[in-house]
Amino acid sequence: MATTELNLKVVAVEVKDVRFPTSLQADGSDAMHTDPDYSCAYVTVKLANGLEGNGLTFTNGRGTEVVVQAVKSMSYLVLGQIVTDIYKDFATFWRSLTSESQMRWIGPEKGVTHLATAAIINALWDLWGKLLKKPVWRLLADLEPEVLLSVIDFRYVTNCVTKAEALELLRQGQKGKEDRIKVLLEKGYPCYTTQAGWLGYPDEKIRELAQKYLDQGYTVFKVKVGKNLQDDIKRCELLRSIIGYDRTLMVDANQVWEVQEAIDWMKHLAKFKPLWIEEPTSPDDVLGHAEIAKALKPYGIAVATGEMCCNRVLFKQFLQAQALEYCQIDSARIGGINEILSVYLMAKKMGVKVCPHAGGVGLCEMVQHLQMWDFVALSGTSEGRVVEFVDQQHEHFVDPCVIKNAHYMAPTSSGYSTTMKPESLAAYVYPNGTEWESMFAKGLFHDPRK
Template identity: 35%
Template sequence: MKKPIVIKKGLSNDMRFDLKDGAGSDAIHVKPVYAYAVCKLVTDSDVEGVGLAFTLGSGNKIVCQAIEYLVKHVEGKEIYELMDTFGATYKKMADDPNFRWLGPHKGVVQLALAAVVNACYDLWAKAEGVPLWKLLIDLSPEQLVNTLDFSYYEDILPKQEAIALIKNQRAGITQRESIIQTGYPGYDTSIGWFNYTDEQVLRNVEEAMNNGFTAMKLKVGAQNPDRDIRRAELVRKIAGDKATIMFDANQQWNLPQAISVCTKLKELNPYWIEEPTHPDDVYAHVALAKAVDVPLALGEHVPNKIIFKNFIQSGCMSFNQVDAVRVGGVSEFLLISLLSRKFNIPVVPHVGDMGQIHQHLVLFNHITLGHPALLLEHIPHLRDYFKHPVLISDGKYQTPMEPGMSADLLQYEYSY
């Protein structure tokens, strides 16, 4: 019989890390400060749950304040009982009447929700003594869907259909589990930050290839699009025709600009073009997809399951970049992954130096849901701050084996 573990207190921690020499920069965020709003769940045992939300600076403090409020929903709860019907608790947190007006289901509140939810899943996996990916793939379909909130999905993915979808993917699981040994393919985003010089980018491409990466991403979105085209041509030339190259505009273009620049970038055979315009503008992405036959990767800044529902149904999304620290944590990530599987849209999560968590989720997506094991973004700038940093070998994520979701940070003192 499992020993009960009760959540006694939820705490927040504001942790920020300065980046150097243009690292992390894009067309919008020119001088980012990578930051984690940390939720820690203290229990009546020696096991703690740790959940993270990712931000880019001063707003981190506000997210931490929201965490301190939302943890009231889980304090005093026994972890196995909590997770047995977690979907109901998730809904109460997401719809808390004191915070819902601030969203609903977006912005600071949603980031804080992600941190609390992720801490719950981390604690659950640690209580079971297994990594999160193992916990998730071992759940029955009924257990899994009970951790999800299907509100507003009843018309497109009712609970029983989700259960049937999971069961239908059981064929082939044994073969898909081989990825645990081989590793999950990664792609390198750190080759092409926006503020890097052309020379830095070219050196980084060569280094990435020497480290086994065959896929990499360049930041675009300059005021003068000629800069984007020149740098994109340089990357394609040095990486070669067989390399997988993506371009990321970080929402910089309006629709006419996006059509113009994407038409030119298409000639370089991109695997995808990412966030070409405002992340909430479904119509603009539909119009772009009709105007330029190029794959679009969307979802880094999409905050909730409803906007994902609209994008998935719209037909303009080629790759789903749902991020478990942008939407409402692991629970909402799994629901969106299920809907994406129904529509046969592959999930390639945005990472933002959060490969720590997503390495678990893509394994679940592939093994349990049958999503193709395409790529997982790799950004290395904060790896030294984690107790169990991601391991990359020959361009692949090596499977984490420590209990939890790999979110535990070393105890550095950062106070703001």
């Protein structure tokens, strides 16, 4: 074995439970998740030459330890591998994680095992970017269409998009690519804010934050709904009074309604002209979403969903059933970049806009790369598309996302923007981090070790 190959051997796979006490301020609160502590399972893949790749899966506090354990259970599949061999046949490697003959029983390709898969896969993409000294969006855009396709497992989706069709879409996306890269580097990619719309915020805080983001150049805002209709009407009135009707408003119910309830509720909110209702019902109910989409079409309200969509197969069904008009991929809910690329290809073929979900720990950092690749090398447009931005936890990353005039600016550092600062890890690793020790001592949280 060549020395270079030995240097590229994976010698360690480490995983940490990292949590932030966002429930103290109701940051991230919605009708379903009333007291979230934004957290992540944070994976580090180390090579013999000292290079490290970092990846993560966003979680909501309790239960992060379960994802951490799943990563540990899967790590034997990565340990000892020559990392370049993984990249040469990435689709096969991806399938080895998702189809591990015993662990797949507690999935398959959904839930905890898929969240763990995403964290590992995201770390491997970060590592690939660092090896090639490119940000991941650029790495993806520079891959030849045939090579890009080699990272995707097309099993179960060929009745929506075949490999040959995907290759043609990617070849078409090569035209004008360099011009779009220039536009991206100059202007960035448009985003919207959810920061003024958390359900647990008092009116005064909503008013203050809406004005703040308006002043920063935002024209697209999202507000959480679904717990109390009268409160929702007041909150939408409040936001519209600040942003006016020449700017865009979306609403998000985070899965709390029955199908008919969603239709009836949204008829009451239709006067506020929302562009979309996000996650109106169970994230698995394809036909329910289709029914809602059909009923709300006369009111000019679209359906958006996908942040809790568990794999490419469910996305395929949503697209085939015309159950969503805005496809919301999440960088860690399904199995990392490899699987997300298949969803972008299906959405492109079906003429559906992708507007990624973001906001949790590291999600903004990751999805910016995905949407920038789509703009540069697949859809070729940002028209009618926008990426979520939530302004929290970015300070814990070495290369946090940068927003200027309500646009994500293209990352220039190598990797997937997923490396956390050592001091943040020391403070917020659960339950032994210094900040957690301090909060336990103050009685703000129960110490699980007691």
